[in-house]
Amino acid sequence: MLRNRRRLKEIQCLMLALVMGWVFQACEEEKVTVTLKTFHVEQVTATSGSIRCTVVNEGGSLQEAGLCFSATNTAPKITNSRFIPSVGSLTDFTTTLIGLSADSTYRFRCYARVNDSVYYGTVYAFKPTTPLVDxxxxxxxxxxxxxxxxxxxxxxxxxxxxxxxxxxxxxxxxxxxxxxxxxxxxxxxxxxxxxxxxxxxxxxxxxxxxxxxxxxxxxxxxxxxxxxxxxxxxxxxxxxxxxxxxxxxxxxxxxxxxxxxxxxxxxxxxxxxxxxxxxxxxxxxxxxxxxxxxxxxxxxxxxxxxxxxxxxxxxxxxxxxxxxxxxxxxxxxxxxxxxxxxxxxxxxxxxxxxxxxxxxxxxxxxxxxxxxxxxxxxxxxxxxxxxxxxxxxxxx
Missing domain, CATH: 3.90.1580.10 (paralog of FGE (formylglycine-generating enzyme))
Known part of the structure; x- marks a missing residue:
């Protein structure tokens, strides 16, 4: 009888370990890590500028990525500012902003939609201008x-x-x-x-x-x-x-x-x-x-x-x-x-x-x-x- 009880206890512990392992594995599978990197503006003119973004997605479904920017919002988002989805790659892309005003300051950052949640990169700002080069x-x-x-x-x-x-x-x-x-x-x-x-x-x-x-x-x-x-x-x-x-x-x-x-x-x-x-x-x-x-x-x-x-x-x-x-x-x-x-x-x-x-x-x-x-x-x-x-x- 004592031997049977010990055996039953071992089986229960094993089942608990399996269940806990499954729960841990499920949590691991559901973990999503999204790393966005916004690079600073380059190829600037009085009306334009180009901005590169990279997106590293781990554990989720990357559905959309792009650049959001604004001349009025200090923290541009796709809900309060203009945004341009990337064309082609979702993980490494460059967006050229055109039709800008040299009298304005533009703040920008990249965004990515993963599993229906939106993630954002660091905000940077620039003023369009014509570089004085000869x-x-x-x-x-x-x-x-x-x-x-x-x-x-x-x-x-x-x-x-x-x-x-x-x-x-x-x-x-x-x-x-x-x-x-x-x-x-x-x-x-x-x-x-x-x-x-x-x-x-x-x-x-x-x-x-x-x-x-x-x-x-x-x-x-x-x-x-x-x-x-x-x-x-x-x-x-x-x-x-x-x-x-x-x-x-x-x-x-x-x-x-x-x-x-x-x-x-x-x-x-x-x-x-x-x-x-x-x-x-x-x-x-x-x-x-x-x-x-x-x-x-x-x-x-x-x-x-x-x-x-x-x-x-x-x-x-x-x-x-x-x-x-x-x-x-x-x-x-x-x-x-x-x-x-x-x-x-x-x-x-x-x-x-x-x-x-x-x-x-x-x-x-x-x-x-x-x-x-x-x-x-x-x-x-x-x-x-x-x-x-x-x-x-x-x-x-």
């Missing part, structure tokens, strides 16, 4: 990249081996991006006094470090302004993230390292000079020897366009400020390349590569070797300095 068309062609004969005497090992590169047509900034232009970007994206905002992957990054030599945030006006007298100076203390986001906002991209060097050499009109535009550093570049005695801000970057341009009409490709490039910093190979982009982010992480390329030399350099068109240097993406800026590039 681009020069560069006719594509082939060139030898690296320590070519006129560079070889001063070249470092990272400029070898020389290798053939062929590029398609593109455009590049006539000047380095100025403090006024960068202020326009920050104000259009409504970046706060932290000078931080979302990057290319949706995470938040520091765009720049504010100093007395670039920009300041007027708390009363909620507006970024250039420091008086430096409106036409190249923006400095910009991180790679900030430079990259400016370029995306303006409808372009940071130049690849190959695009930068080809343009610095003068493209199809290259004369084989040591620096961009000539072989006498003082004629084409702001560096220590030409900067230290200038009036105004003592020992600092100078207004853009103050030196002799190169064959393409580009200014300050040598000197004034170092310029960020799109590429991860890796060693050259002798393989010929067409429109090279360098390694991607996944490959960089796997290889332990942590720095992005910067080119051109800057106002603080005491040696002219850094001003040469083939000279290479690099920094981590979050680094910034008073002698580092950038210029815009764009597809033709």
């Amino acid at each position: 681009l020069v068309s560069v006719e594509g062609g082939s060139f030898n990249m690296g320590a070519t004969p006129e560079q070889a005497t001063s070249a470092a090992t990272n400029e070898f081996p020389v290798h053939a590169v062929t590029l398609s047509n593109y455009r590049i900034g006539k000047y380095e991006v100025t403090t006024s232009q960068f202020a326009q970007f920050l104000n259009s994206r409504m970046i706060t006094s932290t000078a931080s905002g979302p990057g290319f992957d949706g995470s938040v990054y520091k765009y720049m470090v504010v100093t007395t030599r670039n920009l300041y945030y007027d708390q009363d006006k909620s507006l970024w302004l250039p420091v008086s007298g430096l409106e036409n100076h190249p923006v400095t203390n910009v991180t790679w993230y900030g430079a990259n986001e400016y370029c995306r906002w303006a409808g372009g991209h940071l130049p690849t390292e190959a695009q930068w060097e080809y343009a610095a050499r003068g493209g199809r009109s290259a004369a084989g000079t040591l620096y961009s535009g000539g072989s006498v550093a003082a004629d084409v570049a702001w560096y220590y020897a030409t900067t230290k005695d200038q009036p105004g801000v003592v020992y600092f970057a100078q207004p853009v366009g103050g030196k002799q341009p190169n064959e393409l009409g580009l200014y300050d490709m040598s000197g004034n400020v170092w310029e960020w490039c799109a590429d991860w910093y890796t060693a050259y190979t002798d393989l010929a390349k067409r429109d090279p982009l360098g390694i991607n982010d996944v490959e960089a992480a796997e290889a332990g590569v942590t720095q992005k390329v910067r080119r051109g030399g800057g106002w603080a350099d005491t040696q002219t070797g850094t001003l040469r068109v083939s000279h290479r240097a690099a920094n981590t993406k979050a680094s910034q300095a008073g002698s580092v800026g950038f210029r815009l590039a764009a597809n033709e």
Whole structure:
């Protein structure tokens, strides 16, 4: 009898465990996780802007996704604002808003309908505007990249081996991006006094470090302004993230390292000079020897366009400020390349590569070797300095 009771107890415990397991499994199956990521506006004009969204759905039925936006509601929803369902993909899509007013502020975020419930991403805001950029068309062609004969005497090992590169047509900034232009970007994206905002992957990054030599945030006006007298100076203390986001906002991209060097050499009109535009550093570049005695801000970057341009009409490709490039910093190979982009982010992480390329030399350099068109240097993406800026590039 005792044995039977024990057996019955074991059966009851087993049945309870099975029931509880089924209940737990059912709860697990009913769990829904929806992750929405709203990226900040890019390709801005006075009447439009493009916004990318991604949706990751786990455990539910994704029925609809899109972008909601409003010029009046601070927290736009599909119930109180205009919304545009995505076309094609429900998980990764870009929506272009058109017919906007430059006098308005638009708040936006992505949404997703899962199992008849609506989920929302982070709210961002922007003001439509026309980016103040001056681009020069560069006719594509082939060139030898690296320590070519006129560079070889001063070249470092990272400029070898020389290798053939062929590029398609593109455009590049006539000047380095100025403090006024960068202020326009920050104000259009409504970046706060932290000078931080979302990057290319949706995470938040520091765009720049504010100093007395670039920009300041007027708390009363909620507006970024250039420091008086430096409106036409190249923006400095910009991180790679900030430079990259400016370029995306303006409808372009940071130049690849190959695009930068080809343009610095003068493209199809290259004369084989040591620096961009000539072989006498003082004629084409702001560096220590030409900067230290200038009036105004003592020992600092100078207004853009103050030196002799190169064959393409580009200014300050040598000197004034170092310029960020799109590429991860890796060693050259002798393989010929067409429109090279360098390694991607996944490959960089796997290889332990942590720095992005910067080119051109800057106002603080005491040696002219850094001003040469083939000279290479690099920094981590979050680094910034008073002698580092950038210029815009764009597809033709």
